[in-house]
Amino acid sequence: MAGPLIATKLYVPQLRRGLVARPRLLDRMRRGAGTRLTLVSAPAGFGKTTLLADWLTDAPGGDRCVAWLSVDASDSEPASFWTYVATALQGAVPAVGSAALDLIGTSPLPTELVLTTLLNDLADTPTEVWLVLDDYHLADNHDVGHGMAFLLEHLPPHVHVVLSTRANPDLPLARWRARGEMVEIRAADLRFTSDEAAAYLNEATGLRLTAGDVDVLEARTEGWIAALQLAALSIQGREDVGSFIARFAGTDRYIVDYLVEEVLAHQSEPVREFLLHSSILDRLTGPLCDAVVGRQDGSRQLAILERANLFLVPLDDSRQWYRYHHLFADVLRARLLSEQPELVPRLHERASRWFESHDLVQDAVRHALAARDFDRAVHLMELAAPAIRRDRQDPIMLGWLTLLPDDAVRRSPVLSVFYGYMLMVAGDHDAAEPRFDEAERAMAAVPDGEAPPWAKTEELRTLPATIAIYRASIAQARGDVTGTEEHARRALGLAGPDDHLARGGAAGFLGLAAWARGDVSRALATFTQAVASLHAGGNLVDELSSTAVLADMWLAAGRPSTARRLYEHALQVAQARGEPILRATPDLHVGLSELDLEAGDLAGAGRHLETAAAFDQRASMTESRYRWFVAMGRVAAAEGDPERALALLDQAERLYLRGFFPDVRPIAAIKARVWIAQGELSRAAGWAHDRGVAATDEATYLREFDHLTLVRLLLAQHRENPDPDALGQAVRLLARLRDAGTTSGRHGSLVEIQMLIALAQDAQGDRPQALRSLGDAWAQAPEPVGYARLFLDEGSALRELLRAADPGGLAGDHARRLLGLGAPVDDARESGATGSGRPAPSSADPLSERELQVLRLLDSELTGPQIARELFVTLNTLRSHTKRIFTKLEVTTRRAAVGRARERGLL
Incomplete structure (x- = not known):
C-alpha cells in the first residue's frame, strides 16, 4: 500500500x-x-x-x-x-x-x-x-x-x-x-426482543416509557437497534411522547429519513453544519475536520458529539480519531448531496489537500477522485509514481488509474507509461505498446519553450529513456534479441550521465541480450555494470533482486562459488537494511537453495527454501515468482517424490510470465527430465513434439536446455529399444552444442554436455572413451566440486561409469565423492518399472536414505509438523515419505512402521 x-x-x-x-x-x-x-x-x-x-x-x-x-x-x-x-x-x-x-x-x-x-x-x-x-x-x-x-x-x-x-x-x-x-x-x-428493547429504552436512555409504548416501538422497528436509537434521540425532551410513538410508522427507509430529520432538526445550526460537512470523511480527527469544515474547534466538536451519543465511534484509546456510525454517515451524506450538492466537491478537495500535507497520499488521491478533480488526482499520482515504482507498490497505482477517466490517463505521459508498464509486467505486451506511443506523442506535441501541463518531476525528465527500456523488455519477452539491443542502446543514448536507474536498466537489457545469444563473458561484464548503476541510483530492491540473474550468469560460466558469494553478500545487505529491502530476500534464498542442491546438500537446499517460504516467496519482479516452485520441485524429485515435483512445476508454469529475463531453463523441459528419470518416455516424447525440438536443430543457447533434455530422452529410448541411428543423432547434436559452448565462456554448459557425451559413448559400447570423456567433464570445469546433482540425476547408467572409473585418476576422485553422496532417485529399471514407466511398489523395495531419516524420527516423540521442521521439508513432503515407508513396510500406522522396522533391523 x-x-x-x-x-x-x-x-x-x-x-x-x-x-x-x-x-x-x-x-x-x-x-x-x-x-x-x-x-x-x-x-x-x-x-x-x-x-x-x-x-x-x-x-x-x-x-x-x-x-x-x-x-x-x-x-x-x-x-x-x-x-x-x-x-x-x-x-x-x-x-x-x-x-x-x-x-x-x-x-x-x-x-x-x-x-x-x-x-x-x-x-x-x-x-x-x-x-x-x-x-x-x-x-x-x-x-x-x-x-x-x-x-x-x-x-x-x-x-x-x-x-x-x-x-x-x-x-x-x-x-x-x-x-x-x-x-x-x-x-x-x-433484533431486540421486547425485554431487550425495554432495557435499552428505559434503562440505557432513561426514557421511562410504558410497556405499551415499548411494545409499539419494538414492533414498528422490528427490533432494529439503530431505529430504536434514533427514536430515543427524537423522544428526548418531548412532552407528547405517546403521540410521537403512535405516529411512528413506515418502511425502514422512511423511518430512517424521518428520524434523521428529527435528530438533525433538534441540533443547533453549527452542529448540523459540522455533521453534514464532515460526513464525507471515513474517519475524523480534529485538525482534519477543521480543514474540511472551515472551523477551528474540530476536536472540541467531536468530543461534544461523542457525549451526545450522536453516532460517533471512537477508533483509538486516546479519543483522537473517530468515525460516524455507517448508517448515520450514509444518511448525512445523502442529506448533504440533496441540500448542498455544489459544496461536496469543495469538501473533498479540502480533505485531499489536508491528507497531502500529512503525506497520506492514498487518502489524498481518493478524495481528489471523489471531488472529480482529475487534474489534481493526476498531479498527485505523478508525484507518487517514483516512490510507488521504487517500493514495488504497483497495485496501488493500478487501483487509482482504474478510477480515472481514460482520457485523463492518456493526457499524462507519466501515467500512460506507468499504465503501460503494469500491462507489460502482467504479460499483456500488445496492450502496453500503444500506451508508450501515446506518451511519446504527447511529449512531442509540447512546443519548444512552453511548460508542459504535467508535474515537473524526475520521472518526467527520464521518461524517454524509461520508455526505451520498457520497449527493450517487450522485445526480450518476445525473443527478439536484436530489438532488445536496439532499444537498450537507445535508452543509453537518452539517459544522462547521472541517470543511474535508466543507465542500469539499459545496461541490464544489453547484458540479457548477450546472455540470450550465449555470450556469457559479455553478458557478465555488461550486467555487472548494470547492477553497479542500480546501486549508484539507490534502487537497492532491484539491485539485490538482480543478483539472482547475475548469479545465474556465473553458473553458466561454471563458477558456482562466485554465484554463492554474490548471494551471501546480497543477503547480508538485505538483512542489514531491513524493509523494504528485505523483500528481495526470498529470491536470494531460492538461489542459494539451487546451489546447495547442485552441490548435493539436500538439507541445505531445504533450509533455504523453507526460509524463502517464510517470506511467502515475495519476488520483486514478476518473472522471479515461479522460481521457488521450480527449486522446490527439483528438491522433491531429488528426494524421490516425482508426483509432488511435477505438481510444483505445474504451479511454477502457472506463475511464469515472459518478461525481463531470457527463458534459458524452460519449465516444460524440467518436467520432461522428471518424466525421463521415471521412465515416462512417451510423455517426454510428447513434450519434444509439442516443443518442436529435434536432434537436427541449430545449436543455439536459448534452445540448449531443450536440446540437452532431448539427448537424455534419446539415450533413455535407446536403452529401452536400441536405435543406433537415433543415438548417432544425439552424439552429433552434442558435438554441435560443445562447439558452440567452447567459444562463448559457457563452462557450466560444457560440464553437462561432456557428461552426456560420456553416456552416449558408453551406450555405443565404447566404455574406455566414455570414461575419458567423463574425466574431461571434470577437467574442463573451473570448479568441479560444485557439481553433484547434475551427475546423480542420471541414475544407474552414470553410476556404472562412476564405479568403473580409475580409482587413481581425477575421475576416480570425483566418482568416489558422488557415489558417497548416493542417489535418492533410482531409475525406472532399478525400481522395477511397470510397462507404463511407473515404479511398481513392493515390500522388498529398500528404504532410501531419506526414508530412513524419516523412519528414525517417526521413532520419537516428535509430531508430524515437528518432524517436517527437523527435516526442513513441508508437511506434504513428509506425508509423501511416510506413505512410501508404509507401503514398503506393509503397514498402515506410524506405530506399526516402527515395530516392523525394528523386526527388520532398520532401527
Missing part, C-alpha cells in the same frame, strides 16, 4: 455505558469455537459491531489470540484488504503475516500464494486464533471473495473467522452449513 496503514482500523471498538446484556447471542458466538466461520449478517444498524465487541470483552483471552479489522471502502482493492488482514493477524500473533506482507506489493497480486503463506504461518501457531472482519461487505467483491473462500476452505482447525456484514458474502455458505462448519447470526437473531 502507498503510505502508512491506519492503525485505528485494527482496534476492537470500545463498549459504551448502558449496554444491554444479550447472553443468548453471546452463547451463539461461543459456539464458533468448533467451526471455521461465524457469520453475523444483517442490514445496517442491527448491532453487529457491538455484539462482536461485547463477545470479545465477555470471554477472557487465555490462550486465544484475536485479530480485529474494521473494513472500509478502500479495502475493496485486494492488495489493501489482504495487507490489513495480514497486519491484523501479525498484531495478534507476531509470528504470522510478515511473509505475506512482503509479497502483496507485486503486480498482479498472487492471492493464493499470499494466503498459502498465511495459512502455513497459522498452522504453526500453538494458540487458538480468531480473525474478526467487521463490515466485510465494504470489501466483498469477486477478487476478495475468491481469496476469502480459499482462506476459509483451508483454515487450520484452531483458527476461526468471524465476518460481520450487511449482505450475504459471495462464499460457499451452503456447503459449510451442510457440513456444520458455520455458525450464523442473522437479522432475526440480532
Whole structure:
C-alpha cells in the first residue's frame, strides 16, 4: 500500500455505558469455537459491531489470540484488504503475516500464494486464533471473495473467522452449513426482543416509557437497534411522547429519513453544519475536520458529539480519531448531496489537500477522485509514481488509474507509461505498446519553450529513456534479441550521465541480450555494470533482486562459488537494511537453495527454501515468482517424490510470465527430465513434439536446455529399444552444442554436455572413451566440486561409469565423492518399472536414505509438523515419505512402521 496503514482500523471498538446484556447471542458466538466461520449478517444498524465487541470483552483471552479489522471502502482493492488482514493477524500473533506482507506489493497480486503463506504461518501457531472482519461487505467483491473462500476452505482447525456484514458474502455458505462448519447470526437473531428493547429504552436512555409504548416501538422497528436509537434521540425532551410513538410508522427507509430529520432538526445550526460537512470523511480527527469544515474547534466538536451519543465511534484509546456510525454517515451524506450538492466537491478537495500535507497520499488521491478533480488526482499520482515504482507498490497505482477517466490517463505521459508498464509486467505486451506511443506523442506535441501541463518531476525528465527500456523488455519477452539491443542502446543514448536507474536498466537489457545469444563473458561484464548503476541510483530492491540473474550468469560460466558469494553478500545487505529491502530476500534464498542442491546438500537446499517460504516467496519482479516452485520441485524429485515435483512445476508454469529475463531453463523441459528419470518416455516424447525440438536443430543457447533434455530422452529410448541411428543423432547434436559452448565462456554448459557425451559413448559400447570423456567433464570445469546433482540425476547408467572409473585418476576422485553422496532417485529399471514407466511398489523395495531419516524420527516423540521442521521439508513432503515407508513396510500406522522396522533391523 502507498503510505502508512491506519492503525485505528485494527482496534476492537470500545463498549459504551448502558449496554444491554444479550447472553443468548453471546452463547451463539461461543459456539464458533468448533467451526471455521461465524457469520453475523444483517442490514445496517442491527448491532453487529457491538455484539462482536461485547463477545470479545465477555470471554477472557487465555490462550486465544484475536485479530480485529474494521473494513472500509478502500479495502475493496485486494492488495489493501489482504495487507490489513495480514497486519491484523501479525498484531495478534507476531509470528504470522510478515511473509505475506512482503509479497502483496507485486503486480498482479498472487492471492493464493499470499494466503498459502498465511495459512502455513497459522498452522504453526500453538494458540487458538480468531480473525474478526467487521463490515466485510465494504470489501466483498469477486477478487476478495475468491481469496476469502480459499482462506476459509483451508483454515487450520484452531483458527476461526468471524465476518460481520450487511449482505450475504459471495462464499460457499451452503456447503459449510451442510457440513456444520458455520455458525450464523442473522437479522432475526440480532433484533431486540421486547425485554431487550425495554432495557435499552428505559434503562440505557432513561426514557421511562410504558410497556405499551415499548411494545409499539419494538414492533414498528422490528427490533432494529439503530431505529430504536434514533427514536430515543427524537423522544428526548418531548412532552407528547405517546403521540410521537403512535405516529411512528413506515418502511425502514422512511423511518430512517424521518428520524434523521428529527435528530438533525433538534441540533443547533453549527452542529448540523459540522455533521453534514464532515460526513464525507471515513474517519475524523480534529485538525482534519477543521480543514474540511472551515472551523477551528474540530476536536472540541467531536468530543461534544461523542457525549451526545450522536453516532460517533471512537477508533483509538486516546479519543483522537473517530468515525460516524455507517448508517448515520450514509444518511448525512445523502442529506448533504440533496441540500448542498455544489459544496461536496469543495469538501473533498479540502480533505485531499489536508491528507497531502500529512503525506497520506492514498487518502489524498481518493478524495481528489471523489471531488472529480482529475487534474489534481493526476498531479498527485505523478508525484507518487517514483516512490510507488521504487517500493514495488504497483497495485496501488493500478487501483487509482482504474478510477480515472481514460482520457485523463492518456493526457499524462507519466501515467500512460506507468499504465503501460503494469500491462507489460502482467504479460499483456500488445496492450502496453500503444500506451508508450501515446506518451511519446504527447511529449512531442509540447512546443519548444512552453511548460508542459504535467508535474515537473524526475520521472518526467527520464521518461524517454524509461520508455526505451520498457520497449527493450517487450522485445526480450518476445525473443527478439536484436530489438532488445536496439532499444537498450537507445535508452543509453537518452539517459544522462547521472541517470543511474535508466543507465542500469539499459545496461541490464544489453547484458540479457548477450546472455540470450550465449555470450556469457559479455553478458557478465555488461550486467555487472548494470547492477553497479542500480546501486549508484539507490534502487537497492532491484539491485539485490538482480543478483539472482547475475548469479545465474556465473553458473553458466561454471563458477558456482562466485554465484554463492554474490548471494551471501546480497543477503547480508538485505538483512542489514531491513524493509523494504528485505523483500528481495526470498529470491536470494531460492538461489542459494539451487546451489546447495547442485552441490548435493539436500538439507541445505531445504533450509533455504523453507526460509524463502517464510517470506511467502515475495519476488520483486514478476518473472522471479515461479522460481521457488521450480527449486522446490527439483528438491522433491531429488528426494524421490516425482508426483509432488511435477505438481510444483505445474504451479511454477502457472506463475511464469515472459518478461525481463531470457527463458534459458524452460519449465516444460524440467518436467520432461522428471518424466525421463521415471521412465515416462512417451510423455517426454510428447513434450519434444509439442516443443518442436529435434536432434537436427541449430545449436543455439536459448534452445540448449531443450536440446540437452532431448539427448537424455534419446539415450533413455535407446536403452529401452536400441536405435543406433537415433543415438548417432544425439552424439552429433552434442558435438554441435560443445562447439558452440567452447567459444562463448559457457563452462557450466560444457560440464553437462561432456557428461552426456560420456553416456552416449558408453551406450555405443565404447566404455574406455566414455570414461575419458567423463574425466574431461571434470577437467574442463573451473570448479568441479560444485557439481553433484547434475551427475546423480542420471541414475544407474552414470553410476556404472562412476564405479568403473580409475580409482587413481581425477575421475576416480570425483566418482568416489558422488557415489558417497548416493542417489535418492533410482531409475525406472532399478525400481522395477511397470510397462507404463511407473515404479511398481513392493515390500522388498529398500528404504532410501531419506526414508530412513524419516523412519528414525517417526521413532520419537516428535509430531508430524515437528518432524517436517527437523527435516526442513513441508508437511506434504513428509506425508509423501511416510506413505512410501508404509507401503514398503506393509503397514498402515506410524506405530506399526516402527515395530516392523525394528523386526527388520532398520532401527
